[in-house]
Structure formats: structure tokens, C-alpha cells
Amino acid sequence: GSPDLQNVNITLxxxxxxxxxxxxxxxxxxxxxxxxxxxxxxxxxxxxxxxVSTAWGCPWPLLVGTGQCxxxxxxxxxxxxxxxxxTFGKEFxxxxxxxxxxxxxxxxxxxxxxxAEQQKKAAVISAEGDSKAAELIANSLATAGDGLIELRKLExxxxxxxxxxxxxxxxxxxxxxxxxxxLPQ
Numbered sequence: 001g002s003p004d005l006q007n008v009n010i011t012l013x014x015x016x017x018x019x020x021x022x023x024x025x026x027x028x029x030x031x032x033x034x035x036x037x038x039x040x041x042x043x044x045x046x047x048x049x050x051x052v053s054t055a056w057g058c059p060w061p062l063l064v065g066t067g068q069c070x071x072x073x074x075x076x077x078x079x080x081x082x083x084x085x086x087t088f089g090k091e092f093x094x095x096x097x098x099x100x101x102x103x104x105x106x107x108x109x110x111x112x113x114x115x116a117e118q119q120k121k122a123a124v125i126s127a128e129g130d131s132k133a134a135e136l137i138a139n140s141l142a143t144a145g146d147g148l149i150e151l152r153k154l155e156x157x158x159x160x161x162x163x164x165x166x167x168x169x170x171x172x173x174x175x176x177x178x179x180x181x182x183l184p185q
Contacts, residue, residue, distance in 0.1 A: 006091075
């Protein structure tokens, strides 16, 4: 357990290699099974030291190799602790995930609010533009008459007639005239 009462699972690997010149003294004082006697008793302490010192520095006055810290034991058995795996408890992991989801939802809500504000501004600007256009058209009609409207009607009728004349499926018969097909009335 961590100080904040979270379960933390840590896998620690300890690499060790005795100093060759110290082997006779190690064998006589500890025995040939020195690794089975020494390492289990100090593994917990190494783990605590490694966890406490995860400021990514090396807490021991030691040999520093390729990113690991070498622990020089008085018995001539330097060891290199390596954290190989670290996981937090289920509850802590779920809490972190829930916090991330909540942050994402807050960002999404903030985006929706900003989008709505932009749409509101766009609608106001569009309405102001439509109002100004209507005002200009009204002023133009008041000063110049409705000749422009008649011109637009003629242009629209011309466009419609052109489109109908190009279509093969439509026949246009003016009312009151039977000249085209010689039909009796």
C-alpha cells in the first residue's frame, strides 16, 4: 500500500554480480548459497528505497551505470534494482479513468457552449444583414419605382422558358392558341 492507502503492484528485478575478488570471503562468511540468503532479506528494503526515491535520481552513494543504480553491499555483492512493472489498484485506476472522462465531457460541453455562442452571433449578423438589405430594397423601390422588380420577373421568365425549350419531355402550348397542332377547340 502507498501512503495514500492505494494498492500499488510493483515488480522488481534485482541484478547482482559478486565482486570476484570477494568470493572467498563471501563463501566463508555467508556460504555458497549467498544469493538465496542475502537477496531475499534485502529485496524489501531495496524496493522501499527504489519507490521512495523515484525522483529518478539515485539515493545511494553508488556506481551509476546505464540508468540503474548499483548498490554496493559491504559483502562485495553490488546489486542493480530494476522496476519492471508498476500498476495501481483497480479503484485508483477507475478513479483516474473517471476523472479523464469527466474532463473530456467538460471540454465537450465547453465546445458545445462556444459553438452555440458562435451560431448565435452568426444568426444576429445574418439578421442584421437581411434587415439592411430589406431597407435598401425598400429605399430603392421608393425612389426608383418597381421597374427593377419587373426586370427581375422578365429575367426569371426568360430563364424558365429557356429551360423548358431544352427539355424534350415538355411541350408548351400557350392558352387560346391551337395553331401549333391544329387541334379543334
